[in-house]
Amino acid sequence: MEFDKLVHQPTRLQIFAYLYRHGRSPFTELVTALDVTEGNLSSHLQTMESERAVVVEKEFVDRKPQTTYELTDEGNELFEDHVETLETLIDGLDG
Amino acid sequence: MEFDKLVHQPTRLQIFAYLYRHGRSPFTELVTALDVTEGNLSSHLQTMESERAVVVEKEFVDRKPQTTYELTDEGNELFEDHVETLETLIDGLDG
Numbered sequence: 001m002e003f004d005k006l007v008h009q010p011t012r013l014q015i016f017a018y019l020y021r022h023g024r025s026p027f028t029e030l031v032t033a034l035d036v037t038e039g040n041l042s043s044h045l046q047t048m049e050s051e052r053a054v055v056v057e058k059e060f061v062d063r064k065p066q067t068t069y070e071l072t073d074e075g076n077e078l079f080e081d082h083v084e085t086l087e088t089l090i091d092g093l094d095g
Numbered sequence: 096m097e098f099d100k101l102v103h104q105p106t107r108l109q110i111f112a113y114l115y116r117h118g119r120s121p122f123t124e125l126v127t128a129l130d131v132t133e134g135n136l137s138s139h140l141q142t143m144e145s146e147r148a149v150v151v152e153k154e155f156v157d158r159k160p161q162t163t164y165e166l167t168d169e170g171n172e173l174f175e176d177h178v179e180t181l182e183t184l185i186d187g188l189d190g
Contacts, residue, residue, distance in 0.1 A: 003105035010098035013184070021188050083188070086181050089112050093178070 001089065006051050007082040011036055012044050016071070016079040019054065024070040045069055053078055096184065101146050102177040106131055107139050111166065111174040114149065119165035140164055148173055 007016055014034050019025060027045075031038055048054045053075030057068050071079065102111055109129050114120060120128075126136055143149045148170030152163050166174065 001105075001109055003108070005105075008103075008105060010096075010100075010103060013098070014096055017184050017188060083185055086185065089108070090178055090181065093112060093116050 001085060003085065004078060004082055006048065006053060007078055009044070011040060012048060013082075015041070015044060015048065016053075016075065016082075019069060019071045020076065020079050024057075024068050027067045027069065030069065048075065096180060098180060099173060099177055101143065101148060102173055104139070106135060107143060108177075110136070110139060110143065111148075111170065111177075114164060114166045115171065115174050119152075119163050122162045122164065125164065143170065 007013060011034070015030065018030060018033055022029075025033075027038075027041070030036075030045075031041055034041065045054060045056070049056060052072055054069050055072055057070070059066055059068070102108060106129070110125065113125060113128055122133075122136070122140075125131075125140075126133055129136065140149060140151070144151060147167055149164045150167055152165070154161055154163075
């Protein structure tokens, strides 16, 4: 059984899950929802971005700069495969 | 969401799942079933043993030494809690 390290890391697993469920989301919303520090979240999102799992957009909303993140098709696929692996492991417990 | 590092590590997650499903199992069976090296498996089992998640037994079977591992009650509980956390994450995806 393969566990993709990019997805399996605990904080990133929650980032993938949040973006998978909510779609494009502001950085500030992720910080609050996942209860992580900004620095920790930034470094994980950079890792995800460098692996082309997320795309970042910077824009002005009501004249204020806002950074949003969204899973790429590749990121969606990586996450769906990982959930399938976890479900296989869990389903296998009942023997 | 808390992910217990002892359980969440990919190889250990599969060791927990295998012992949870099959009960007490020989080391050699784990090596084959999980497709890991003996050294890698030994080090993870030592980590699990030091956290009282497994107990090891050494005995002679047909005059040959055999080492078996079994989840402790604590190990079972840690694993069940972790599966519950994973299920909560997965169930939350459908919004």
